[in-house]
Amino acid sequence: MGQKEVKRNKAMKMKILILHGPNLNLLGEREPEIYGRVTLAEINRRLEETAAELGVELKIVQSNYEGALVEEVHRAAKECAGIVLNLAAYTHTSVALRDALAAVGIPGIEVHLSNIYAREDFRWRSLTAPVLMGQISGLGADGYLWALRALVKKLTTG
Ligand code: DQA
Numbered sequence: 001m002g003q004k005e006v007k008r009n010k011a012m013k014m015k016i017l018i019l020h021g022p023n024l025n026l027l028g029e030r031e032p033e034i035y036g037r038v039t040l041a042e043i044n045r046r047l048e049e050t051a052a053e054l055g056v057e058l059k060i061v062q063s064n065y066e067g068a069l070v071e072e073v074h075r076a077a078k079e080c081a082g083i084v085l086n087l088a089a090y091t092h093t094s095v096a097l098r099d100a101l102a103a104v105g106i107p108g109i110e111v112h113l114s115n116i117y118a119r120e121d122f123r124w125r126s127l128t129a130p131v132l133m134g135q136i137s138g139l140g141a142d143g144y145l146w147a148l149r150a151l152v153k154k155l156t157t158g
Helices: 003-012 040-054 066-079 095-104 142-157
Strands: 015-020 057-062 082-086 108-112 134-137
Touching: 015 040, 015 066, 015 142, 040 057, 040 142, 057 066, 066 095, 082 142, 108 142, 134 142
Parallel strands: 015 057, 015 082, 082 108, 108 134
Antiparallel strands: none
């Protein structure tokens, strides 16, 4: 394969945004009895492995700031085919993030490491899931990998 072809193939890869919300940078040390011992770096490594298998490219972002997450959603609408996101506590509180997802209409799957329905009642409601394709909750780090597989399948085969 010539260099031009390699470049063209790279440019054709579907790009998916992985968006991690507040406090997820502390995974591994944060309440391990709830979230396990897997770090965010390890989750991202497993996601990259799965992406390579699926032939898609990832953009991975973590932020503790609501506005920064909103801007990533806006950017994703131009750069990416879909989003896998764990907005963490903002899932339950952020009208701004729900509105951003609804405004750009990008296909996305929400992930929660813990089973939010088996925890405090303020976690039972997701403001964002209704404007997304679906949600995976309670499967730990594997949830991200299933979400990526499901999203890519939907985007490629409908
Ligand atoms: C979480 C669940 C949220 O309720 C919580 O605020 C988080 C993490 C999860 O992955 O289980 O920070 O999104």
